[in-house]
Amino acid sequence: MKIDFTGKTVLITGGTRGIGKAIADVLYSCNANLILTGTKKEEIETLNKQIEAEAIPNKHYMQADFSREDSTLSFLEELDKIEKIDVCINNAGVNKIADFENVSYDDFKWLSDINVNGPFQVLKVVGAKMLANNYGRIVNIASIWSVITRPGRSMYCTSKNAIVGLTKTLAVEWASKNIMVNAVSPGFTLTELTKNTNTKEQLDSISEIIPAKRMAEPNEMANVIAFLCSDLNTYLTGQNITIDGGYTNV
Numbered sequence: 236m237k238i239d240f241t242g243k244t245v246l247i248t249g250g251t252r253g254i255g256k257a258i259a260d261v262l263y264s265c266n267a268n269l270i271l272t273g274t275k276k277e278e279i280e281t282l283n284k285q286i287e288a289e290a291i292p293n294k295h296y297m298q299a300d301f302s303r304e305d306s307t308l309s310f311l312e313e314l315d316k317i318e319k320i321d322v323c324i325n326n327a328g329v330n331k332i333a334d335f336e337n338v339s340y341d342d343f344k345w346l347s348d349i350n351v352n353g354p355f356q357v358l359k360v361v362g363a364k365m366l367a368n369n370y371g372r373i374v375n376i377a378s379i380w381s382v383i384t385r386p387g388r389s390m391y392c393t394s395k396n397a398i399v400g401l402t403k404t405l406a407v408e409w410a411s412k413n414i415m416v417n418a419v420s421p422g423f424t425l426t427e428l429t430k431n432t433n434t435k436e437q438l439d440s441i442s443e444i445i446p447a448k449r450m451a452e453p454n455e456m457a458n459v460i461a462f463l464c465s466d467l468n469t470y471l472t473g474q475n476i477t478i479d480g481g482y483t484n485v
Contacts, residue, residue, distance in 0.1 A: 238465045240267035244320050245464070246361065248272045248299065248353065249327030251282070253426040254376065257453030258324055261461050263294065270317070272299040272310070272327065301327060301353030302345055314360050319368060322464045323361045325354035325398070326376045332387040343390050350394035355401065362405070362414075371414035372464040375402045377475060379422045382483050395420075399475045406473030415472040417463050422479025425450040447480030 245262055249255040250271030259271055271294070273279050279298045286294055299310035314320075328350045331342055354375055365371025380388050381395035399418050406416040423429070423441055429450070430438070442449050456478055462468060463476070477483055 236467060238265050238461050238467060240265045240322070240465065242268075243322055244268045244270065244317070245322040245324070246270045246272075246314070246320050246357075247324045247326055248301075248357065251278065251296070253428060254421060254424060254453050254456050255324075255326040257457040258326065258460050261454060261457040262322075262464070265461060265465075266293075267322070268293040269295070270320075271296050274298070274300040274327075299327070299353075301349045302329075307348075307353065307356060311356060311360055314357070318364075320361050320364050321368075321370060322372045322374075323357065323365075324374045324376070324460065324464065325357060327353060328376060328378075328394075330391045333390070334387055335389045338390055343393075346390045347394055347397075350391075351397045351401075354398060358401075358405065362409070365414050366409070366412055369413050371409070371412075371416075372468065373402075373405070373414065373416040374460050374463050375399075375416075375418045377402075377418040377420040379420050379477060379479050379483050381418070381420050381475065382477055402475065403473050410472050415463070415468055415470075417472060418475040419456065419460055419463070420475055420477040420479070421451065421456050422477070422482045423450045424453055424456060426453055444485065445480045445482045446485060449480065451478060451480060 240262055245267040247255055247259050250259045251273035259269055263269055276298045279296045282296045300306040329346055375398045377395045377399050380392045381399045384392045402416055402418040459478055
């Protein structure tokens with residue numbers, strides 16, 4: 236079996252770093268035509284200039300900050316001009332940990348705008364194109380904190396449970412239109428952010444409580460997502476697939 240995205244246009248939000256970049260790298264190696272978003276205008280301009288200078292085909296970056304209404308609307312307008320989008324991966328997301336009594340509404344709105352409202356609005360645009368083409372593959376990136384919880388995660392758990400709910404409903408509504416909609420819930424993953432915000436001792440401590448005795452590599456998430464988004468997936472829809480080395484079963 237071979238995963239091949241030749242002729243497919245793939246949108247990945249939050250595609251400049253971490254799991255999003257790993258997804259982009261894997262799908263690009265499978266010949267996908269990529270549209271990737273990031274929040275920083277200067278970074279996006281630099282990346283596009285680099286692509287142009289190196290004559291890299293089938294890759295384009297767009298600026299989208301889902302915490303800002305003006306940036307979101309501008310992005311959606313540009314997105315709507317693209318004739319066909321075959322695959323959509325809603326990966327952009329943020330987290331903020333605080334006990335519920337210390338959570339402000341502004342914090343909750345900021346996190347919800349990025350984690351829930353952003354994907355919702357993106358799928359309104361992308362979904363219409365997929366319905367018109369009678370084809371689509373959608374993966375919404377949730378989290379193990381949509382399956383379990385711990386103190387301080389009221390905002391994040393709420394947002395990730397919301398995205399799973401959206402996933403399941405769209406899967407039911409669109410299954411007959413050849414549109415497969417799934418969520419993936421990553422566990423602890425060894426991204427640059429994880430490495431930079433934890434000491435080696437902290438990383439070792441987290442790894443010890445995972446049955447696999449290690450954190451995931453970003454490409455391990457990307458490989459599963461590649462299958463879900465490919466033509467090999469013809470029947471799997473409405474699922475929240477947890478990739479966590481067994482952590483949520485402990």
